[in-house]
Amino acid sequence: MYILGIESSCDETAAAVVEDGRKLISNVVATSVAEQALYGGVVPEIASRRHIESISGVVQAALDQAKLTPADLDGVAVTFAPGLIGAVLVGVNFAKGLAYAAKKPLVPVHHLRGHIAALYLTHPDLEPPFLCLVASGGHSHIVQVLDYTHYHVLGRTVDDAAGEAFDKVARTLGLGYPGGPAISKAAREGDPHAYKLPAPHVEGPYNVSFSGLKTAVLNAVNQAQMKGEALNVADMAASFERRIDEILAEKLLAAAKDTGAGTLALAGGVAANGLLRCLVNEGAQKLGARLCLPEMKFCGDNGAMIAAQGYYELRAGNLAGLDLNGLATLPIDYNGPA
Numbered sequence: 030m031y032i033l034g035i036e037s038s039c040d041e042t043a044a045a046v047v048e049d050g051r052k053l054i055s056n057v058v059a060t061s062v063a064e065q066a067l068y069g070g071v072v073p074e075i076a077s078r079r080h081i082e083s084i085s086g087v088v089q090a091a092l093d094q095a096k097l098t099p100a101d102l103d104g105v106a107v108t109f110a111p112g113l114i115g116a117v118l119v120g121v122n123f124a125k126g127l128a129y130a131a132k133k134p135l136v137p138v139h140h141l142r143g144h145i146a147a148l149y150l151t152h153p154d155l156e157p158p159f160l161c162l163v164a165s166g167g168h169s170h171i172v173q174v175l176d177y178t179h180y181h182v183l184g185r186t187v188d189d190a191a192g193e194a195f196d197k198v199a200r201t202l203g204l205g206y207p208g209g210p211a212i213s214k215a216a217r218e219g220d221p222h223a224y225k226l227p228a229p230h231v232e233g234p235y236n237v238s239f240s241g242l243k244t245a246v247l248n249a250v251n252q253a254q255m256k257g258e259a260l261n262v263a264d265m266a267a268s269f270e271r272r273i274d275e276i277l278a279e280k281l282l283a284a285a286k287d288t289g290a291g292t293l294a295l296a297g298g299v300a301a302n303g304l305l306r307c308l309v310n311e312g313a314q315k316l317g318a319r320l321c322l323p324e325m326k327f328c329g330d331n332g333a334m335i336a337a338q339g340y341y342e343l344r345a346g347n348l349a350g351l352d353l354n355g356l357a358t359l360p361i362d363y364n365g366p367a
Contacts, residue, residue, distance in 0.1 A: 030103040031095070032343065033127075034336025035088065037120030038112025038140050039166065040065050040076045042083040044091035045332035046102075050146070050340030051153045055094030056326070056333045059083040066206040070196055077115035084123050091332065099131035106136040106339020108143060109349070110356035111167070117355035125351050136339040137349040140330075141168055141361045142180070144296040146338035147327035155321050160290035162281045162309070163361075165297035166192035166207075169277070171235050171284050172361060174294075177341035180362045183284050184235025191273060191299045194239035198246050198269050202262050209299060212266045216304075219267030224249065226272040235284045237276055242269070270304055278308035285316055294321040301328040 031054070036043040040061045046054040061079040065071045092098065099105075107124035108117060128135040141163050148155055157174045160183075164170075169186040189197070192209060199208030204215055229241035246269055253260040277299070285293050293313050299305065300323055313320040327334060342348075 030340060031097060031101060032104045032106050032136070032336040032339045033088070033091065033102050034138070034143075034332040034334070034339055035084070035105070035107040035120045035124050036143070036330050036332045036335045037080045037084065037116050038108045039116060039330055040071050040079070041330040042080045042087050043330060043332035044088040045336050046091055046095040046097060047150070047333055047336035047340065050337050051149055053150055053333055054097075055091045056331060057087050057090045057094065058331055059087050062207060069200045069206050071113070073113045073115055076113060077119060080116055080119035084119060088123070088127070099127060099133065102131065102133050104134040104136045104339060104343045105131070106138050106335050106342065108140050108335055109137040109353060110139055110359035112140055112355075112357065114355055114357040117357070121353060121355045125353060129351060134343060135349045135351070135353060136343050137347065137353055138335045138338045138342060139359060139361055139363070141170065142178075143334040143338045145172070145174060145294070146341070147323045147331070147334035148294050148296060148321050149337050150327055150333055151324045152321045155292070155294075159292035159294055159321070160281070160285050160288065161294040161296055162277060162300075163296045164191040164277060164299035166190060166196065168297065169237055169239075170361065171281055173288065178345045178347065182360070182362055183288075184233060184237065184280055186237050186239060187231050188238050188240035189243060191237075191239060191277060192297070194243045194273060195299070197243050201247050201250055202265060204262070204266065209302060212270050213302060213304075215263050215266035216270045219261065219263030219265070221267040221271035223261060223264035224268035226268055228272065228276055234287070235280050237280055239273065242272060270302070274302060274305040274308055277305060278312060281309060282312040282316065285313070285318060290318060292319045292321065296323055298329050301325055
């Protein structure tokens, strides 16, 4: 079964074809990240315009790579929530038009469900149930994946997402955008114990908070400037990366121990962070649990993850009509069709 996946929730315009939810046939991504970096982060209006300019060519390239036509598809899957609403609507409206013209089922896909489904492309033998940390620019969730379309959220951020915190701290340190890779690069030359940064307290055993951690870095930078002292950017980057990764790993491993999860996973853009992977791997080994990590190309936003999840949504009968709308927010554990 061939599913075309379309993703446009942020600054990547992406399309891919996946067979039976597991086999990658094609994968095309166009990004406006270099342009967004000029402004220190994603400008929604610019992202939407670039999606409009790119989406037709990206979808056609994905079909060409797969040597398929729309008539060969078994469904058209698209991210409909959550995300920048203008950006989301570009993908949704294109997918609606394509599905209608080709007389194919239209499959709405939740963006975070897509990130989790990226694991099925890297680990074809992976099956629910498993426990997954989904961390990206807009989201930080610890999720029990009960089956392919049912989820239970154990913990989440109460303020900033992990990726958002990376972006803001990178901007404060003058390291550029996107923040995660920039901080990791700077951290290689730094001492992760040079600065003592807080681990913010938050209610709920598996919830996280990064706003106070971000503010602590900002205060340290401001204090150094007021005193006329030089702040060691590499040391601060390393200290911040260590603290945020320790918090994420600690919460995931605590949830794994308490629930007796035999399989752990990381998903989302922050899943590309090398230190986080190492910390979770060490903890998983101590628990005797299997750890599944997504291939690097599937950590960021891509169409393949949407196509993979689209396969399972289609099998579950979660289809949409031409009245499908984009949503800026929606829980991953929503029930029923879009």
